[in-house]
Amino acid sequence: MAHHLVTGGCGFIGRHLTAALLEAGHEVTVLDDLSSGDPATLPSAARLEEGCVTDANKLASLAEDMDGVFHLAAIASIAAAEANPERAHAVNAGGAANAVAAAARSHIPLVLISSAAVYGDAGPGAVSEDYPCLPLSSYGADKLQGEHYALKAADNGLSATIVRPFNVYGPGQDAGSPYAGVISRFIAAALSGTPLRVDGDGSQSRDFIFIDDLIRLLTACISRPRPGALIVNGCTGIATSVKALATEIGQLCGDNIRIEPGTGRSGGVAHSLGDPGQAAEMFGFRAQITLADGLRRTIDWQRGTNSQ
Numbered sequence: 001m002a003h004h005l006v007t008g009g010c011g012f013i014g015r016h017l018t019a020a021l022l023e024a025g026h027e028v029t030v031l032d033d034l035s036s037g038d039p040a041t042l043p044s045a046a047r048l049e050e051g052c053v054t055d056a057n058k059l060a061s062l063a064e065d066m067d068g069v070f071h072l073a074a075i076a077s078i079a080a081a082e083a084n085p086e087r088a089h090a091v092n093a094g095g096a097a098n099a100v101a102a103a104a105r106s107h108i109p110l111v112l113i114s115s116a117a118v119y120g121d122a123g124p125g126a127v128s129e130d131y132p133c134l135p136l137s138s139y140g141a142d143k144l145q146g147e148h149y150a151l152k153a154a155d156n157g158l159s160a161t162i163v164r165p166f167n168v169y170g171p172g173q174d175a176g177s178p179y180a181g182v183i184s185r186f187i188a189a190a191l192s193g194t195p196l197r198v199d200g201d202g203s204q205s206r207d208f209i210f211i212d213d214l215i216r217l218l219t220a221c222i223s224r225p226r227p228g229a230l231i232v233n234g235c236t237g238i239a240t241s242v243k244a245l246a247t248e249i250g251q252l253c254g255d256n257i258r259i260e261p262g263t264g265r266s267g268g269v270a271h272s273l274g275d276p277g278q279a280a281e282m283f284g285f286r287a288q289i290t291l292a293d294g295l296r297r298t299i300d301w302q303r304g305t306n307s308q
């Protein structure tokens with residue numbers, strides 16, 4: 001049994017990860033400033049330390065008693081980061097630097113959650129981890145800088161696994177936030193009888209990975225024993241256009257769901273698709289939940305939330 005530190009453990013991915021680690025018999029301490037996370041959703045067996053990842057001393061002292069660090073805390077959407085770039089830089093790049101330093105000082109492995117946003121617009125093909133990183137957003141640039149700190153520390157003996165999740169979805173994702181992801185927004189619209197609005201021509205595509213699959217990958221990463229760095233995509237290798245996604249959600253949510261053109265341009269990255277080969281080779285990992293199954297589970301959860 002190990003004791004792990006999970007930064008951002010009150011957020012969507014962090015609380016699923018915390019639950020999985022506890023379920024596996026580990027102890028978990030969560031560091032979260034509750035800026036977007038909800039402590040009520042954290043499993044009660046986890047210990048919550050309220051604080052900010054920009055506090056290097058706090059991170060370092062928490063890491064002293066740990067066997068591993070998962071660093072997830074971030075201003076986690078491109079739009080939210082761009083609304084306040086200075087704060088986002090301090091949290092997303094600075095927080096990563098502090099997590100790297102804390103893990104290195106305590107000689108414990110680090111799993112750093114980066115993002116597929118580091119690739120920028122790589123076109124419609126699947127990107128592997130050695131694809132050149134040309135982020136289009138300050139969020140992606142800050143994530144890339146965080147990776148850089150981990151790579152440097154790994155040269156000096158840190159065991160660092162950098163995970164680049166693509167579009168993660170599933171139960172527990174906040175549909176009410178102005179920065180909600182496309183899946184929770186479409187489901188919320190469908191369940192409330194409002195049209196699903198697809199920006200642009202809807203051909204923009206994403207690699208949607210269900211939360212349980214990503215969590216299996218993250219927990220596998222902490223068990224990687226050797227020093228040095230590894231970068232791994234958290235993806236399915238399957239592209240889905242936003243138009244096809246809207247159609248599928250419409251069909252799963254019932255009759256008479258309308259899909260209408262959105263008022264905005266599609267903007268940002270046109271295509272985002274990961275190559276899952278590295279995760280398969282290093283961890284025997286393959287995403288198992290199909291989009292239809294993952295959407296059904298997410299819709300059931302959002303229906304339950306709406307009726308409360």
Ligand SMILES: NC(=O)c1ccc[n+]([C@@H]2O[C@H](COP(=O)([O-])OP(=O)(O)OC[C@H]3O[C@@H](n4cnc5c(N)ncnc54)[C@H](O)[C@@H]3O)[C@@H](O)[C@H]2O)c1
Pocket residue numbers: 007008009010011012013014031032033034035036037038051052053054071072073074075076077091095113114115116164165166167168169181
């Ligand atoms: N959700 C996705 O599709 C996705 C895709 C790629 C990468 N990621 C990355 O995964 C990680 C988790 O994302 P999420 O979707 O769970 O986001 P989230 O917003 O649900 O969770 C982030 C958590 O971090 C906490 N936090 C924010 N700033 C903090 C700070 N300064 N100090 C301490 N805690 C702080 C928040 O309160 C929240 O609990 C992030 O690093 C994000 O960039 C997410």
